[in-house]
Amino acid sequence: MSEAPQVAVLGVGLIGGSIGLAAKRRLGAEVVGHSRTASSVERAVALGALDRGAESAAAACEGADLVFCAAPVAVLAEQVRAALAACGADAVVSDVGSTKGELVAACGEDERFIGGHPLAGAETAGVENAREDLFEGARWYLTPTDRSSGLGYDRLQRFLTGLGARPQAIDPASHDRLMATVSHMPHAVANALAAEAAQALTEGSERLPEVGPSFRDATRVAGSNPEIWGDIFASNRDAVADSVESVARRLGEAAELLRAGDREALAAWHAAAGESRRRLLEADAGAGPLRELRVIVANRPGTIAELALALGEAGVNIEDMALYPAPDMTSGAVTLWVAGEAGAARAAELVRGLGHSVSVVGDE
């Protein structure tokens, strides 16, 4: 691969467009794209994400050092096979799909194919949202097999690092189990919970009651992007079903614990879950354990801004945030997660300075 690789992008949305932008601006690559939607290619060229569009996927692959397949999961195998048929013996063909097992089983025989999955970008956003720095610091999973070309893997890995990403090799089954646990299963659970509440609350009730902040949080991803999620669930069905069944078993155990009604045992179970969550989130954060701040605010327009601005100006980053509006939206609570003791203390001081009530969970 020369210093300026030739790259083909098949499917030009947020991910494909951002690969193009980053490859052109950061690596001086020549990027050719193809999409079933001609207007996406036109927009991508106008945005500088592609040098040009190609008539067909095969034409885009001609002379490419690297091919990225970015079709929806359901038609990805077909697209990868077409790319492999069209491109040269030294090319590397990869993809950006959310599940890997099915695809690698379908296409992994070819030494030029290495599956991939960047943890960045929303599935539905179009090319107009493409950004050069979308992959900056983002994990990019790669699923080479024992048939994959070593030279090809090296080229792909260096290219992705050049885009700003952090590539990491993982076997396809582990990848899919991991995604089932941290992403796909939570979507399934959110669905079950929304359905349960909808049925329970509409039975024999004239109007729907206000729902609580815990319901908002627990169901936030319910039903997002049905077509895409239908595909993801289907292509990772066994790992997601295993994980969902495991959660169902845990809930069965929780129901027994609840019926026994032992306050101390319930408190211990609850505390252990909080500890598990903190440990998992801290793997993400750099500046120390996450601390939770509870702020009570007037929920008029501008309050959240004022609050976030005060923290921002002081260089305190909000790692996670949840708003709990009161039913009439005139007042509410905000929970903020900030990394590190010092960050939390500084944040609390700033929030108090604005006249809001704040408590740091665990402090007294």
Next chain:
Amino acid sequence: MSEAPQVAVLGVGLIGGSIGLAAKRRLGAEVVGHSRTASSVERAVALGALDRGAESAAAACEGADLVFCAAPVAVLAEQVRAALAACGADAVVSDVGSTKGELVAACGEDERFIGGHPLAGAETAGVENAREDLFEGARWYLTPTDRSSGLGYDRLQRFLTGLGARPQAIDPASHDRLMATVSHMPHAVANALAAEAAQALTEGSERLPEVGPSFRDATRVAGSNPEIWGDIFASNRDAVADSVESVARRLGEAAELLRAGDREALAAWHAAAGESRRRLLEADAGAGPLRELRVIVANRPGTIAELALALGEAGVNIEDMALYPAPDMTSGAVTLWVAGEAGAARAAELVRGLGHSVSVVGDE
């Protein structure tokens, strides 16, 4: 009850303190408090939430027209019984506990007792967070029984309306099932999910992987306030267990649907869940159906503030918000929920004006 009622508050934290502040400032009430923690009473007097502290719960109840019991759920029945023993024949004794069935079963024989539950305020916040307007517009459930004094109910209802709240009568069992569905069960599910992920991700893994935004959202309430939640779960054990078992059954069905792998059926199931969630949330919002905006931003300090400020200045209220930081916190996505088509369109315009990418879900 005269125009200036005498009120006793037993247990002086956020809720008790806010009752005192609102009763004094809005209704000119005389408010006497008692707490097992003497310093809370001192702070409440200093903040103007109480006229004075009393030596004992019985002393606080002397001459009171209205008594509010705000002890933790586990000791609430004991506190209500003590208040009923101490106060006069015309007094009304109520409480602010999160569950009602157990308490009403224990104390409902006395015509002076009417259970209550305001949907406002966090359980752990101290009296220093008390606010006169904490209950402004907030639902305040009341659980009168056929033994309850009609005059007492009328007095309590008028008093709560005077605090700014919206009282609503509900039978204790319905209240507890409702709370199980919209609040207690989601906490239990979040716990199960956090425990599942912690076990799945630490088995045979050297380091914890990044968790997804769906995991963050779905587990946000996992493990919060173990002592308080141990009590709530225990005192509403059957309704929560029923609801948790129902969700477990739904997850079992979801696992079957997943294993069948029918993409269209999975997409339809997913879409129905999204529809359920929207319908439930819309019961809360006034200005029309909630619309979802997805924004891609640099996750530097200040970005969220800038965004929220722009919306706030234009009078567009953010009804709900979720941050999805990228693993390294340098970039991320923000999902905003805004009420009404016009609000969503205006918000999208403002966000675009700041140079961020934004899409309104459902628009193309």
